[in-house]
Amino acid sequence: MDTRHHVVIVGGGFGGLHAAQSLKGAPVRVTLLDRRNFHLFQPLLYQVATGALSPADIASPLRGILKRQENTQVLLAEVIDIDVRRRRVILSDGDVGYDTLIVAAGAGHHYFGNDRWEKLAPGLKTIEDATEIRRRILLAFEVAERESDHKRREAWLTFVVVGAGPTGVELAGALAEIANDTLRRDFRAIDPADAKIVLLEGYDRVLPPYPPELSRKAEAELRRLGVTVRTSAIVTDIEPGMVTVRAGDRHESIPARTVLWAAGVQASPLSRILASATGAPLDSVGRVAVEPDLSLPGHQEIFVIGDMAHADDQTGTSLPGVAQVAMQQGRYVATLIRHRLLGQTMPAFRYRNYGSMATIGRAAAVADLSWIRVSGYFAWLTWLLVHLINLVEYENRVLVLIQWMWNYVTRNRSARLITGENPLPFRH
Amino acid sequence: MDTRHHVVIVGGGFGGLHAAQSLKGAPVRVTLLDRRNFHLFQPLLYQVATGALSPADIASPLRGILKRQENTQVLLAEVIDIDVRRRRVILSDGDVGYDTLIVAAGAGHHYFGNDRWEKLAPGLKTIEDATEIRRRILLAFEVAERESDHKRREAWLTFVVVGAGPTGVELAGALAEIANDTLRRDFRAIDPADAKIVLLEGYDRVLPPYPPELSRKAEAELRRLGVTVRTSAIVTDIEPGMVTVRAGDRHESIPARTVLWAAGVQASPLSRILASATGAPLDSVGRVAVEPDLSLPGHQEIFVIGDMAHADDQTGTSLPGVAQVAMQQGRYVATLIRHRLLGQTMPAFRYRNYGSMATIGRAAAVADLSWIRVSGYFAWLTWLLVHLINLVEYENRVLVLIQWMWNYVTRNRSARLITGENPLPFRH
16 A cells, blocks of 8 residues: 555646656655546647647657656546545546645636537647647638639638637638648649638737737738738627627628637636635636635645636736646646645745747747747747747657758648548538 | 540549559649548558557648649549449539549458448558557557456457458557557556457468468567467457457457457449449459459440459469559559550550568568568568658658657657547446
């Protein structure tokens, strides 16, 4: 019987994985639970969705990452409940007791109450989302090539991206590149460059969390690529082949066969379970409000980190749902547990913001670093470097680098596969 | 209106693609129909199924390959019928007329009348087959890690491969490597090396089409890797968790959660349509018997090539369903069409056999080349080289080479992803 302090971590994303790695060699037994067998590097998921990279390039098997960490066991399991009183995590097929629990189950899409939009406008959170979006983008061009009716063809060649945060901006930029460069000369009946890419944003500028100066630069760059940017535009309805938008008092319908969702996220349902068990409040996107040390009120033994946690920075602003926050929180909680086992205390969690960035197609990006704001080629190089460095496996870094160089030189995206068992959409 | 002679090719596999490429610059208009948007390099599919390569590494978009071939249009379409009399190919959503038709629709799995085995023992023909097999292999180890019952755990750690042709031998060898090397140290409750890999073959030796001397070497190599090789063993039943085998008079049941099918193939259903329309006979695996020039009897304007065609070599032996045959046939038919348009004739198709080979795990292979029979390290290097050279895209050659080198040095297989929307199999 293993009598060491048992730390159970739910979720192998940025938060959970960094917590687990920071517990290497600690006098604890760690169990990492995830329903997927890999850590996914979500910031590059849009490149899988647009055929530039393969899923395995940005996904690393959790067992492989942690194989040399003797005190850690990875279990493929689905967490459905947490019994806070008896200190047990309830799985779909069993349960696991814990001494300390770290919940880092992330977030999913949020359709603001319009759940039927989900089928029509897939979001981008999982590998399956990415290959489905890739499938829809490529199929749209294929159907357009065979469509003789002008109006219908135009709808197949219209791509609407809802939401102009980093993911939406990156998707729209990549779509423009596919239409203008990648598919050039691929078709005989259509010109892919005729495709219309529409980026819709409810706020009055793209990249709302960024400084206005960078939003302006990003928008100019998107327009240069041929993207139609519509700010202050609220999606009021999505039907098959049609998106309805309200801008001010005007309603407008955009005929479009491909709609991608990059607008809203909502914390994992586990946050609701934790909130009702502990009395911790939830914010408007379902995140649990945590204490300054990221524990739950009245439950020092439960920590919530990453996209599921509502934590404030020093100025009282809530921290954004980005990888940097989750990674720092994971490392903080691991250190806190080590201290606590030695009877020591720790100051509250402090987020160090190293900046944020977004890439907009070929050789263009914007970056808001803590010491400088840049855009253009230098920002793009920075973006490439930061993302390469943060990939977990050496092999992936090499493979991604080669594919990026290849794409840059040839303007090709070789992972343009239409896969999946879904039927072809040819009978309209 | 385009009045050029219209060549329609059904299928973008080895036969169809090489026919299309050989018609580059010919005074014809070419339409290549495929229900997939990519050419798949099937000989390496087992490496996708075993997590060594990503799907996009061995799949090349057909449009990309043919983009600079002005006289050729690629259409994503599903062929459901062929109207031989009116010279039209019937699609699921329209039809296309032809002057000359090349049918190269390949082959699918064949379960010898036991179609319910298909769900229990998937075969390996498509990208989706490969990711499903990868999913089953990796999940079996995951479930075993969480299974406390000894017998049930053993069944999860038993992998049965049915059929010891090149695909079955390569799958079994790769499975042994996964168990012995790749997953070493990945688990805490099980030792992956305890996995049992059983290779079943109905004939009295593995690789039945190869010279007996190479079969013996391949079998010795498989045994060295820990594979249980059972020849003269006929599968009589497959149920969930159990494979029943007859060897001589004895029946034996093997408890196994993962069963892979590498035993039988059957020509595309289009062969039956062609046979009944033209009176051409079908052989026992559904291939159409073709004339010496690969046309259908009485229909000089229809050619059948590749895995769908039953053609004999100079000695009267029927040609095997391998890439070499299909490629040579595709090029032959393209040349014949060029000649015919000039009023010239061509001698009958002659197959040049450059040899066959199979790899058996790390640094081991057997090769039966026309001028030499080799096994071991040299055969393995030859195998690597031949397969690299035959990949269509330069980028894929580089990516595959890097991953092979990486695997060779680290014994890792980084594409170990469990993907797909199917539920986890934890409730037995």
